[in-house]
Amino acid sequence: MRVLFSTYGSRGSVQPMAGLAVRVRELGAEVRVCAPPDEEFAELLAAVGVPVIPTGAPVRPLVTTVTPGSAAGLAQRAADLMAAQFEAVAAAAEGCDALVATGPLPVTAGARSVAEELGIRYVHASHQPVVLPSPYRRPPARRGRPLPPDVTDNRALWDLDAELANAMFGEMINGQRASIGLQPVDNVRDYAFTDRPWLATDPVLSPWQPTDLGVVQTGAWVLTDERPLPDGLVAFLEAGAPPVYVGLGSTPVSAPKDFARVAVEAIRAQGRRAVVSRGWAELALVDDQDDCFVVGEVNHQALFRRTAAVVHHGSGGTTTTVALAGVPQVVVPQGADHPYWAGRVVDLGIGAAHDGSVPTAESLSAALGTALTPETRARATAVAGTIRTDGATVAARLLLDAVGQG
Numbered sequence: 001m002r003v004l005f006s007t008y009g010s011r012g013s014v015q016p017m018a019g020l021a022v023r024v025r026e027l028g029a030e031v032r033v034c035a036p037p038d039e040e041f042a043e044l045l046a047a048v049g050v051p052v053i054p055t056g057a058p059v060r061p062l063v064t065t066v067t068p069g070s071a072a073g074l075a076q077r078a079a080d081l082m083a084a085q086f087e088a089v090a091a092a093a094e095g096c097d098a099l100v101a102t103g104p105l106p107v108t109a110g111a112r113s114v115a116e117e118l119g120i121r122y123v124h125a126s127h128q129p130v131v132l133p134s135p136y137r138r139p140p141a142r143r144g145r146p147l148p149p150d151v152t153d154n155r156a157l158w159d160l161d162a163e164l165a166n167a168m169f170g171e172m173i174n175g176q177r178a179s180i181g182l183q184p185v186d187n188v189r190d191y192a193f194t195d196r197p198w199l200a201t202d203p204v205l206s207p208w209q210p211t212d213l214g215v216v217q218t219g220a221w222v223l224t225d226e227r228p229l230p231d232g233l234v235a236f237l238e239a240g241a242p243p244v245y246v247g248l249g250s251t252p253v254s255a256p257k258d259f260a261r262v263a264v265e266a267i268r269a270q271g272r273r274a275v276v277s278r279g280w281a282e283l284a285l286v287d288d289q290d291d292c293f294v295v296g297e298v299n300h301q302a303l304f305r306r307t308a309a310v311v312h313h314g315s316g317g318t319t320t321t322v323a324l325a326g327v328p329q330v331v332v333p334q335g336a337d338h339p340y341w342a343g344r345v346v347d348l349g350i351g352a353a354h355d356g357s358v359p360t361a362e363s364l365s366a367a368l369g370t371a372l373t374p375e376t377r378a379r380a381t382a383v384a385g386t387i388r389t390d391g392a393t394v395a396a397r398l399l400l401d402a403v404g405q406g
Contacts, residue, residue: 001029001403002096006089006111008056008081008103010063010250010280012317014041016127016200016392017102019223021050023396034089040297048223053092056084064252064280074143078106079172085110086176093118098403100125105165109173109185109192117180121403124197125395127221128316128337132197133158133190134211140336142168165189198395201316204386205323205344218398219391220320227299233275236293237306240273243293244368245304246311247277249318251334253357256281263311264292266364270372272308301325309351309371311364314338323350326384328371332359350380 003024007017014035021031035041037054045052057080066073085107093099093114098121101111108124115122126132130140135154139161141147145168147157165188174184185191196214199206200221208217229237237243246263253259260276260283267274273291276283277298285294295303300318304310304325312318314331319341322329329351331342342353352370354363370376388394 001098001400003029003031003098003100003399003403004034004089004093004096005031006034006055006085006099006101006103006107008036008059008084008107010059010315011040011044012127012250012315013103015044015223015317016221017100017125018045018048018050019221019392020100020125020200020395020399022048022223023221023392024399025050027396027400029400032092034092047227053088055088056081060250060280063250075168075172078104078169082106082110082169082172082176085114086180090114090117093120096120098123098399100399102127105169105189105192106172109169109188110176112192112194113173113177113180113182117182121399122194123399123402124193125200126197127200128340129199129201129206129208130337130340132193132199132215133161133213134209136209136211162187162189198398200391200395202320202323202387202391204383204388205320205348206316206341216398218395219388220316221392221395222320222324222389223392225299225301227302229299229302230295233293233295233298233303236273236275240291242306242308243267243273243275244270244309244311245275245277245307246283247318248279248281248283248313248334249277249315250280251313251315251338252281253334256283257286259359260284261286262359262361262364265361266359266368267311269361269365270368272368272372275303275307309368311368314341314345314353316341319345320387323380324384324387324389326381328352328376328380330354330364330367330371332364332367333357348379348383349376350383351376 005017007013025031032051034053034055036059038058099115100123101108102125112122145164199217202220244267276294309328310322311330314333332354333339333342345351352367
Protein backbone atom coordinates (compact mmCIF):
# COMPACT_ATOMS: atom_id res chain seq x y z
CA MET A 1 0.00 0.00 0.00
CA ARG A 2 1.25 3.49 -0.89
CA VAL A 3 0.11 6.79 0.59
CA LEU A 4 0.97 10.28 -0.63
CA PHE A 5 0.75 13.32 1.64
CA SER A 6 0.46 16.78 0.09
CA THR A 7 1.02 19.85 2.22
CA TYR A 8 1.85 23.49 1.67
CA GLY A 9 2.48 26.05 4.37
CA SER A 10 4.81 26.79 7.24
CA ARG A 11 6.20 24.26 9.71
CA GLY A 12 2.77 23.97 11.33
CA SER A 13 1.49 22.39 8.12
CA VAL A 14 4.53 20.22 7.31
CA GLN A 15 5.49 18.76 10.69
CA PRO A 16 2.09 17.18 11.53
CA MET A 17 1.99 15.52 8.10
CA ALA A 18 5.46 14.14 8.77
CA GLY A 19 4.16 12.79 12.08
CA LEU A 20 1.29 11.00 10.33
CA ALA A 21 3.54 9.71 7.55
CA VAL A 22 5.85 8.11 10.13
CA ARG A 23 2.94 6.34 11.82
CA VAL A 24 1.50 5.13 8.51
CA ARG A 25 4.90 3.75 7.56
CA GLU A 26 5.14 1.95 10.90
CA LEU A 27 1.89 0.19 10.03
CA GLY A 28 3.44 -1.18 6.86
CA ALA A 29 2.59 1.28 4.10
CA GLU A 30 4.98 3.06 1.77
CA VAL A 31 4.83 6.84 2.22
CA ARG A 32 6.01 9.97 0.50
CA VAL A 33 5.35 13.67 1.11
CA CYS A 34 4.92 16.56 -1.31
CA ALA A 35 6.04 19.67 0.58
CA PRO A 36 7.49 23.13 -0.11
CA PRO A 37 11.15 23.13 -1.17
CA ASP A 38 12.37 25.09 1.87
CA GLU A 39 15.60 23.57 3.20
CA GLU A 40 14.29 23.24 6.77
CA PHE A 41 11.38 21.08 5.61
CA ALA A 42 13.67 18.86 3.56
CA GLU A 43 15.84 18.41 6.65
CA LEU A 44 12.84 17.68 8.87
CA LEU A 45 11.56 14.94 6.56
CA ALA A 46 15.02 13.52 5.90
CA ALA A 47 15.59 13.21 9.65
CA VAL A 48 12.65 10.80 9.93
CA GLY A 49 13.44 9.00 6.69
CA VAL A 50 10.35 10.12 4.76
CA PRO A 51 10.89 10.69 1.01
CA VAL A 52 9.97 14.23 -0.04
CA ILE A 53 8.96 15.63 -3.43
CA PRO A 54 9.56 19.41 -3.52
CA THR A 55 6.35 21.14 -4.61
CA GLY A 56 5.65 24.77 -5.36
CA ALA A 57 7.71 27.78 -4.37
CA PRO A 58 9.59 28.12 -1.05
CA VAL A 59 7.27 29.29 1.72
CA ARG A 60 9.61 31.34 3.88
CA PRO A 61 10.39 34.07 1.30
CA LEU A 62 6.68 34.32 0.57
CA VAL A 63 5.60 34.60 4.20
CA THR A 64 8.29 37.11 5.10
CA THR A 65 7.70 39.44 2.13
CA VAL A 66 3.92 39.52 1.67
CA THR A 67 2.12 42.25 3.62
CA PRO A 68 -0.20 40.61 6.18
CA GLY A 69 -3.78 40.61 4.90
CA SER A 70 -2.80 41.91 1.47
CA ALA A 71 -4.35 40.32 -1.62
CA ALA A 72 -1.65 41.69 -3.95
CA GLY A 73 -0.41 38.89 -6.17
CA LEU A 74 -2.81 36.39 -4.57
CA ALA A 75 -4.33 35.17 -7.84
CA GLN A 76 -0.95 34.27 -9.32
CA ARG A 77 0.25 32.59 -6.13
CA ALA A 78 -2.97 30.56 -5.99
CA ALA A 79 -2.65 29.57 -9.63
CA ASP A 80 0.93 28.43 -9.09
CA LEU A 81 -0.02 26.41 -6.00
CA MET A 82 -2.86 24.71 -7.84
CA ALA A 83 -0.74 23.99 -10.90
CA ALA A 84 1.80 22.26 -8.65
CA GLN A 85 -0.93 19.86 -7.49
CA PHE A 86 -1.90 18.96 -11.05
CA GLU A 87 1.76 18.54 -12.04
CA ALA A 88 4.18 17.45 -9.31
CA VAL A 89 1.58 15.97 -6.95
CA ALA A 90 -0.26 14.16 -9.74
CA ALA A 91 3.01 12.57 -10.86
CA ALA A 92 3.90 11.55 -7.31
CA ALA A 93 0.44 10.08 -6.75
CA GLU A 94 0.74 7.59 -9.61
CA GLY A 95 0.56 4.10 -8.13
CA CYS A 96 -0.65 5.35 -4.72
CA ASP A 97 -3.76 4.09 -2.93
CA ALA A 98 -4.57 7.27 -1.01
CA LEU A 99 -3.83 11.00 -1.00
CA VAL A 100 -4.03 13.07 2.20
CA ALA A 101 -3.90 16.84 1.71
CA THR A 102 -3.76 19.94 3.86
CA GLY A 103 -3.07 23.59 3.18
CA PRO A 104 -4.74 26.51 1.39
CA LEU A 105 -7.83 25.89 -0.73
CA PRO A 106 -5.96 25.94 -4.07
CA VAL A 107 -3.83 23.07 -2.73
CA THR A 108 -6.59 20.88 -1.33
CA ALA A 109 -9.03 21.46 -4.20
CA GLY A 110 -6.27 20.55 -6.62
CA ALA A 111 -5.25 17.52 -4.58
CA ARG A 112 -8.79 16.15 -4.49
CA SER A 113 -9.04 16.60 -8.25
CA VAL A 114 -5.84 14.59 -8.68
CA ALA A 115 -7.23 11.83 -6.45
CA GLU A 116 -10.47 11.88 -8.39
CA GLU A 117 -8.66 11.53 -11.71
CA LEU A 118 -6.61 8.60 -10.39
CA GLY A 119 -9.55 6.97 -8.61
CA ILE A 120 -7.81 6.82 -5.22
CA ARG A 121 -8.94 7.60 -1.69
CA TYR A 122 -8.75 11.28 -0.71
CA VAL A 123 -8.69 12.77 2.80
CA HIS A 124 -8.79 16.46 3.64
CA ALA A 125 -6.95 17.30 6.87
CA SER A 126 -7.08 20.49 8.91
CA HIS A 127 -4.72 21.32 11.77
CA GLN A 128 -7.02 23.97 13.21
CA PRO A 129 -10.83 24.19 13.33
CA VAL A 130 -11.53 27.79 12.36
CA VAL A 131 -11.65 27.13 8.59
CA LEU A 132 -14.20 24.32 8.89
CA PRO A 133 -17.82 25.52 8.49
CA SER A 134 -19.58 25.69 11.85
CA PRO A 135 -22.64 27.61 13.05
CA TYR A 136 -20.77 28.26 16.30
CA ARG A 137 -18.25 30.72 14.84
CA ARG A 138 -17.75 33.19 12.02
CA PRO A 139 -15.58 32.14 9.10
CA PRO A 140 -12.17 33.79 8.86
CA ALA A 141 -11.97 36.58 6.31
CA ARG A 142 -10.37 35.77 2.97
CA ARG A 143 -7.60 38.04 1.72
CA GLY A 144 -9.09 41.09 0.05
CA ARG A 145 -12.65 39.85 0.69
CA PRO A 146 -13.79 41.10 4.13
CA LEU A 147 -17.02 39.76 5.57
CA PRO A 148 -19.86 42.24 6.27
CA PRO A 149 -19.47 43.25 9.94
CA ASP A 150 -23.21 43.80 10.39
CA VAL A 151 -24.16 40.18 9.56
CA THR A 152 -24.40 38.05 12.70
CA ASP A 153 -25.91 34.85 11.29
CA ASN A 154 -22.95 32.49 11.11
CA ARG A 155 -24.66 30.12 8.69
CA ALA A 156 -25.27 33.00 6.28
CA LEU A 157 -21.62 34.04 6.62
CA TRP A 158 -20.40 30.53 5.82
CA ASP A 159 -22.65 30.51 2.74
CA LEU A 160 -21.08 33.81 1.74
CA ASP A 161 -17.63 32.35 2.37
CA ALA A 162 -18.39 29.54 -0.09
CA GLU A 163 -19.47 32.13 -2.68
CA LEU A 164 -16.26 34.08 -2.14
CA ALA A 165 -14.19 30.92 -2.54
CA ASN A 166 -15.95 30.20 -5.83
CA ALA A 167 -15.32 33.74 -7.04
CA MET A 168 -11.63 33.52 -6.13
CA PHE A 169 -10.82 29.98 -7.23
CA GLY A 170 -13.73 28.51 -9.19
CA GLU A 171 -12.59 29.41 -12.68
CA MET A 172 -9.04 28.41 -11.79
CA ILE A 173 -9.86 24.92 -10.52
CA ASN A 174 -12.38 24.17 -13.25
CA GLY A 175 -9.93 25.18 -15.94
CA GLN A 176 -7.40 22.73 -14.53
CA ARG A 177 -10.04 20.02 -14.18
CA ALA A 178 -11.18 20.48 -17.77
CA SER A 179 -7.60 19.99 -18.94
CA ILE A 180 -7.62 16.44 -17.54
CA GLY A 181 -11.18 15.61 -18.53
CA LEU A 182 -12.96 16.19 -15.20
CA GLN A 183 -16.34 17.86 -14.85
CA PRO A 184 -16.52 21.30 -13.17
CA VAL A 185 -17.34 21.70 -9.49
CA ASP A 186 -19.82 24.31 -8.29
CA ASN A 187 -18.61 24.65 -4.69
CA VAL A 188 -14.84 24.73 -4.48
CA ARG A 189 -14.59 24.91 -0.70
CA ASP A 190 -16.95 22.05 0.08
CA TYR A 191 -15.46 19.94 -2.72
CA ALA A 192 -11.98 20.35 -1.21
CA PHE A 193 -13.15 19.72 2.37
CA THR A 194 -15.41 16.75 1.51
CA ASP A 195 -18.33 15.93 3.82
CA ARG A 196 -15.99 14.12 6.22
CA PRO A 197 -12.82 16.18 6.80
CA TRP A 198 -10.29 15.18 9.42
CA LEU A 199 -9.46 17.58 12.24
CA ALA A 200 -5.99 16.92 13.63
CA THR A 201 -6.36 18.76 16.92
CA ASP A 202 -6.62 17.61 20.52
CA PRO A 203 -10.22 17.39 21.78
CA VAL A 204 -9.30 18.97 25.11
CA LEU A 205 -7.38 21.89 23.64
CA SER A 206 -9.75 22.24 20.70
CA PRO A 207 -13.16 20.64 21.26
CA TRP A 208 -15.23 20.32 18.09
CA GLN A 209 -18.97 20.87 18.55
CA PRO A 210 -20.90 18.50 16.27
CA THR A 211 -22.40 20.05 13.14
CA ASP A 212 -23.93 18.88 9.87
CA LEU A 213 -20.35 18.39 8.66
CA GLY A 214 -19.04 14.92 9.52
CA VAL A 215 -15.76 16.06 11.07
CA VAL A 216 -13.47 13.26 12.26
CA GLN A 217 -11.32 14.54 15.14
CA THR A 218 -8.29 12.31 15.51
CA GLY A 219 -6.17 14.20 18.01
CA ALA A 220 -3.08 16.22 17.09
CA TRP A 221 -0.45 14.61 14.87
CA VAL A 222 2.68 14.96 16.98
CA LEU A 223 6.06 14.10 15.49
CA THR A 224 8.30 12.90 18.31
CA ASP A 225 11.51 14.93 18.45
CA GLU A 226 14.50 13.11 19.91
CA ARG A 227 17.20 15.65 19.05
CA PRO A 228 19.46 16.65 21.94
CA LEU A 229 19.54 20.30 22.94
CA PRO A 230 22.70 22.20 21.92
CA ASP A 231 25.45 22.18 24.51
CA GLY A 232 25.42 25.96 24.91
CA LEU A 233 21.68 25.98 25.56
CA VAL A 234 21.99 23.16 28.10
CA ALA A 235 24.72 25.09 29.91
CA PHE A 236 22.49 28.18 30.00
CA LEU A 237 19.53 26.22 31.34
CA GLU A 238 21.64 24.65 34.05
CA ALA A 239 23.19 27.95 35.12
CA GLY A 240 20.06 29.31 36.78
CA ALA A 241 16.32 29.11 37.33
CA PRO A 242 14.09 28.00 34.44
CA PRO A 243 13.85 30.81 31.87
CA VAL A 244 10.93 32.17 29.89
CA TYR A 245 11.01 31.23 26.21
CA VAL A 246 9.86 33.73 23.60
CA GLY A 247 9.43 32.96 19.90
CA LEU A 248 7.10 33.59 16.99
CA GLY A 249 7.77 30.43 14.99
CA SER A 250 7.12 30.92 11.30
CA THR A 251 5.30 34.22 11.84
CA PRO A 252 7.08 37.44 10.88
CA VAL A 253 6.42 40.79 12.58
CA SER A 254 6.80 44.31 11.23
CA ALA A 255 9.29 45.38 13.92
CA PRO A 256 11.21 42.31 15.17
CA LYS A 257 13.82 44.33 17.07
CA ASP A 258 11.08 46.10 19.01
CA PHE A 259 9.28 42.83 19.72
CA ALA A 260 12.45 41.22 21.08
CA ARG A 261 13.25 44.27 23.21
CA VAL A 262 9.73 44.41 24.64
CA ALA A 263 9.72 40.69 25.37
CA VAL A 264 13.08 40.73 27.14
CA GLU A 265 12.09 43.78 29.21
CA ALA A 266 8.84 42.09 30.22
CA ILE A 267 10.62 38.87 31.18
CA ARG A 268 13.23 40.75 33.19
CA ALA A 269 10.46 42.68 34.94
CA GLN A 270 9.25 39.33 36.24
CA GLY A 271 12.74 38.51 37.53
CA ARG A 272 13.28 35.80 34.93
CA ARG A 273 15.93 34.87 32.40
CA ALA A 274 15.02 34.57 28.71
CA VAL A 275 15.54 32.20 25.80
CA VAL A 276 14.86 34.04 22.53
CA SER A 277 14.11 32.05 19.39
CA ARG A 278 15.10 33.70 16.11
CA GLY A 279 12.31 32.13 14.03
CA TRP A 280 11.21 33.61 10.73
CA ALA A 281 10.88 37.01 12.44
CA GLU A 282 14.67 36.94 13.01
CA LEU A 283 14.36 37.95 16.66
CA ALA A 284 17.73 38.75 18.23
CA LEU A 285 19.27 39.58 21.59
CA VAL A 286 18.88 43.20 22.62
CA ASP A 287 22.12 43.42 24.63
CA ASP A 288 25.01 41.27 25.85
CA GLN A 289 23.77 40.52 29.36
CA ASP A 290 24.17 36.93 30.44
CA ASP A 291 20.50 36.45 31.40
CA CYS A 292 19.44 35.91 27.78
CA PHE A 293 20.26 33.19 25.25
CA VAL A 294 19.31 33.09 21.56
CA VAL A 295 18.48 29.85 19.73
CA GLY A 296 17.69 28.78 16.21
CA GLU A 297 15.77 25.61 15.32
CA VAL A 298 15.82 23.37 18.40
CA ASN A 299 13.81 20.56 19.98
CA HIS A 300 10.83 22.42 21.47
CA GLN A 301 9.50 19.30 23.14
CA ALA A 302 12.66 19.04 25.24
CA LEU A 303 13.20 22.77 25.72
CA PHE A 304 9.69 23.75 26.79
CA ARG A 305 9.69 21.24 29.63
CA ARG A 306 12.63 23.16 31.11
CA THR A 307 11.05 26.61 30.99
CA ALA A 308 9.01 28.66 33.46
CA ALA A 309 6.63 29.78 30.69
CA VAL A 310 6.47 30.11 26.91
CA VAL A 311 5.56 33.33 25.08
CA HIS A 312 4.50 32.63 21.51
CA HIS A 313 2.30 33.65 18.57
CA GLY A 314 -0.48 31.12 19.03
CA SER A 315 -0.23 28.57 16.24
CA GLY A 316 -1.94 25.24 16.83
CA GLY A 317 1.34 23.35 16.78
CA THR A 318 3.12 25.54 19.32
CA THR A 319 0.07 25.76 21.58
CA THR A 320 -0.17 21.97 21.62
CA THR A 321 3.56 21.47 22.23
CA VAL A 322 3.53 23.88 25.18
CA ALA A 323 0.40 22.29 26.60
CA LEU A 324 1.97 18.83 26.39
CA ALA A 325 5.03 20.16 28.23
CA GLY A 326 2.79 21.17 31.12
CA VAL A 327 4.08 24.73 31.41
CA PRO A 328 2.11 28.01 31.31
CA GLN A 329 1.94 29.99 28.08
CA VAL A 330 1.32 33.56 26.98
CA VAL A 331 -0.14 33.96 23.49
CA VAL A 332 0.49 37.17 21.57
CA PRO A 333 -1.74 36.48 18.52
CA GLN A 334 -0.41 37.74 15.20
CA GLY A 335 -3.28 36.64 12.91
CA ALA A 336 -4.83 33.60 11.21
CA ASP A 337 -6.03 31.08 13.82
CA HIS A 338 -3.93 32.61 16.62
CA PRO A 339 -6.85 34.40 18.38
CA TYR A 340 -8.72 31.10 18.55
CA TRP A 341 -5.84 29.33 20.32
CA ALA A 342 -5.30 32.34 22.59
CA GLY A 343 -8.92 32.01 23.67
CA ARG A 344 -8.53 28.32 24.35
CA VAL A 345 -5.46 28.93 26.53
CA VAL A 346 -7.47 31.40 28.62
CA ASP A 347 -10.57 29.19 28.77
CA LEU A 348 -8.50 26.26 30.04
CA GLY A 349 -6.65 28.41 32.58
CA ILE A 350 -3.24 27.28 31.31
CA GLY A 351 -1.90 30.75 30.55
CA ALA A 352 -2.79 34.22 29.37
CA ALA A 353 -3.62 35.94 26.10
CA HIS A 354 -2.26 39.34 25.21
CA ASP A 355 -4.84 41.79 23.91
CA GLY A 356 -3.49 42.62 20.46
CA SER A 357 -0.47 41.70 18.39
CA VAL A 358 1.87 44.54 19.47
CA PRO A 359 2.69 44.33 23.18
CA THR A 360 4.41 46.86 25.37
CA ALA A 361 6.81 45.79 28.09
CA GLU A 362 4.13 46.65 30.63
CA SER A 363 1.27 44.78 28.92
CA LEU A 364 3.37 41.68 28.27
CA SER A 365 4.75 41.72 31.81
CA ALA A 366 1.17 41.80 33.12
CA ALA A 367 0.26 38.76 31.01
CA LEU A 368 3.38 36.97 32.20
CA GLY A 369 2.42 37.79 35.78
CA THR A 370 -0.77 35.77 35.28
CA ALA A 371 1.03 32.90 33.58
CA LEU A 372 3.74 32.61 36.21
CA THR A 373 1.42 32.17 39.19
CA PRO A 374 1.51 28.81 41.00
CA GLU A 375 -2.18 28.34 40.18
CA THR A 376 -1.60 28.64 36.43
CA ARG A 377 1.40 26.34 36.63
CA ALA A 378 -0.64 23.72 38.47
CA ARG A 379 -3.47 23.99 35.95
CA ALA A 380 -1.04 23.65 33.02
CA THR A 381 0.45 20.54 34.62
CA ALA A 382 -3.00 19.03 35.16
CA VAL A 383 -4.21 19.72 31.61
CA ALA A 384 -1.03 18.21 30.15
CA GLY A 385 -2.07 14.87 31.56
CA THR A 386 -5.38 14.96 29.65
CA ILE A 387 -3.98 15.63 26.18
CA ARG A 388 -3.86 12.73 23.75
CA THR A 389 -0.52 11.74 22.32
CA ASP A 390 -1.82 9.07 19.94
CA GLY A 391 -3.52 11.30 17.36
CA ALA A 392 -1.21 10.32 14.51
CA THR A 393 -1.62 6.62 15.34
CA VAL A 394 -5.42 6.98 15.40
CA ALA A 395 -5.35 8.73 12.03
CA ALA A 396 -2.95 6.21 10.51
CA ARG A 397 -5.20 3.30 11.45
CA LEU A 398 -8.29 5.10 10.17
CA LEU A 399 -6.56 5.78 6.89
CA LEU A 400 -5.32 2.27 6.30
CA ASP A 401 -8.68 0.79 7.33
CA ALA A 402 -10.47 3.11 4.91
CA VAL A 403 -8.15 2.22 2.03
CA GLY A 404 -8.45 -1.47 2.83
CA GLN A 405 -12.25 -1.25 2.77
CA GLY A 406 -12.27 0.94 -0.32
